[in-house]
């Protein structure tokens with residue numbers, strides 16, 4: 354019998370999955386799976402469980418928010434023979450799930466996770482860590498790690514932070530050398546983001562269908578430190594319009610890898626969680642690292 358490992362975060366979102374658990378497990382079983390269930394017991398539990406047990410299963414279904422998906426995928430990257438992944442979004446933020454065109458409601462989600470056909474997606478490597486859809490530094494990310502997880506909100510939030518600053522001197526910039534497929538940039542940046550999600554397509558001025566999760570490419574957005582009030586206004590305008598504007602210092606490009614060398618330790622967020630504060634961030638797309646079930 355094919356084996357399915359179900360990892361769910363009982364506290365994700367408002368904990369609604371708990372009331373649906375019996376139906377979800379029944380759906381998996383009726384689809385022919387022999388099911389093992391792991392309610393996560395705390396931080397990193399999903400990572401350890403996926404890393405230790407993932408290789409013994411044909412399919413791993415993850416239920417929770419972006420944080421739980423991040424933990425599961427991080428664990429699976431340690432596994433040689435990775436199971437197919439199904440995802441039932443159940444968190445307060447389920448930004449990544451938008452990419453998968455999943456149905457609504459737990460019954461349909463469980464059926465899709467059990468029977469849907471998986472497709473390959475790229476996973477981001479960040480030094481010795483991983484991210485599913487976004488790695489970012491700067492502006493708000495060094496203050497606290499309650500980063501607005503929805504990628505689009507990041508730009509809105511950044512514009513809001515920038516509008517609120519009374520003096521340009523209050524802005525913390527990061528002197529950085531950025532090496533990528535298209536060349537080398539050396540400048541001071543207040544914000545940088547590398548992502549693998551269609552929700553950033555608009556920001557790069559690209560139609561969403563040119564941002565693909567399985568093309569071996571990541572999308573990068575860098576915001577240069579504005580040096581005067583006019584430049585600051587240009588950055589805010591670009592961010593509000595959610596578009597890159599090279600003249601205004603809001604740069605965007607596709608790349609398969611990126612090396613960001615900062616003069617100082619720079620705190621990063623990976624999928625909305627604290628990702629450490631390295632001086633050098635080596636980022637790369639791990640092409641087709643995970644096979645995940647899509648809804649359509």
Ligand SMILES: Nc1ncnc2c1ncn2[C@@H]1O[C@H](COP(=O)(O)OP(=O)(O)OP(=O)(O)O)[C@@H](O)[C@H]1O
Nearest residue numbers: 365366393394395396417418419420421444445446
């Ligand atoms: N049993 C548990 N008790 C407390 N925290 C847990 C437990 N299991 C998992 N977690 C943690 O909860 C965090 C958030 O999980 P998740 O993203 O699934 O939910 P969420 O509702 O979307 O929360 P948020 O959007 O605020 O991150 C994860 O990073 C995980 O480490």
